[in-house]
Amino acid sequence: MVLLTGCNPTQATQDANAAVDNKNISLLNVSYDVSRDFYKEYNTLFSSAYQAEHPDSKVSINQSHGGSSKQALSVANGLQADVVTLNQNTDMNLLVEKGLVAADWQQALPNNAVPYTSTMVLLVRTGNPKNIQDWQDLAHKGVEVVMPNPKTSGTARYAFLGAYGYGLHHFKEDSTQNAPQTNDYLKKMLANVVTYDNGARAATTSFTQRGLGDVLITTENEAHLVATQHAKGKVEIIYPSYSIAINNPVAVVNSVTDKNGSTDAANTYLKGLWDQPAQELMAQMYLRPSDKAVLAAHQATLPNINTFEPVAVFGSWDEIMDTIFIDGGLFDQLARPPQ
Incomplete structure (x- = not known):
């Protein structure tokens, strides 16, 4: 009862x-x-x-x-x-x-x-024809990017913050208030976006079934499921050198x-x-379980990665929403209007 x-x-x-x-x-x-x-x-x-x-x-x-x-x-x-x-x-x-x-x-x-946690990775076509190895390659001319819309999707916000955090780290800039090189890189990357879907699964569909884009920015677990099930043999996973931690x-x-x-x-x-069975299931589904022993047992598919916490780089989530994703905020300033 x-x-x-x-x-x-x-x-x-x-x-x-x-x-x-x-x-x-x-x-x-x-x-x-x-x-x-x-x-x-x-x-x-x-x-x-x-x-x-x-x-x-x-x-x-x-x-x-x-x-x-x-x-x-x-x-x-x-x-x-x-x-x-x-x-x-x-x-x-x-x-x-x-x-x-x-x-x-x-x-x-x-x-x-x-x-459990996750992170953002890059999913490319088999053979990686555009030779995409890290976030900065998404800004190259001729690279078409697929991602969800940060106005409706939390995954998309992590995608943008992952790319931005990488830029700050790569260019050794300290904040969004002092990041001219990062902003230039993000403008180029976002100009390459061919569709902003409402959610992450819709973005996956655009990439795998509609054939849009050269690279999909998505979560680690979604990338693995696509690579092993939904589009097996048609895609490859690229781990960025520095990415974002998703709680x-x-x-x-x-x-x-x-x-x-x-x-x-x-x-x-x-x-x-x-519970142990659920934590094990998470790992099998390519999510990073909070149980460190279970996570360690699945290192072959969930490798050690260099990540950052968004609140440590950008401030609290309230600050992130109020300065980056609010209408007219940093994302809108750097991106072309969502399609």
Whole structure:
């Protein structure tokens, strides 16, 4: 039986009503674009484990995927998510501001509620005909770049920040306020972008199925899945010399689960991400698990990389959004208008 929590009469009534159907629990996981493959597998793993521990109950998980910021906005506007599994803290902060997620969500789970991380890599056509080896090569004349739109996609923001952070590192410039060489390089790179898709998976489709571009900027896990499954034999992965660390936070949407009586199941669902089977599954799906021993065991496919934390280079996520990705901000100043 699911243990239901409540501390006031109204909540107790809601939980009691929900408990009537506690044998059939349904959770909605609202997530970002390129997490769908992992969560499809994890949902099966979790459902089996939950069934074993709660033989009188059955839990089903529905998935919703899209650009991280679009997903967070959908939840803020009423999409009834039980849990959110996003790829940027600022998207989570929006839900905190709306009173949907608890302010202490980072303390509710291990590792500041980040079960796994990733990074940005480059995906090129087999044989690497444009000889792309690092971020700076994306600025070369004649190179066509595919990436999502930073206005709607958290992955795209990491792509831009990864390229910009590389520029600051490469040209030994100290900040966006004093980075003429980095800005020139970014202008050239963004001028080569042939499409800004709404989300990372849509960008993958543009690259692999529509045949657009010479290089796709995407997450490490998405690149591996494309290289081993979706476009096997047609693409190659290039690891930049210096890239960005991506944290993927998760949280329970208490305003929904308390109403539905699904809080216990939602918490169990997220806590299970830190269990050994889930951490192993992450590594198999080319995500970097927070368990260092599991990560080390998969070094062949998840090699050591030189990365930087975006907040260490660009300031807090609020500052990043207010100066770089706000309308008229640094991205808009350097990029041509998204198509």
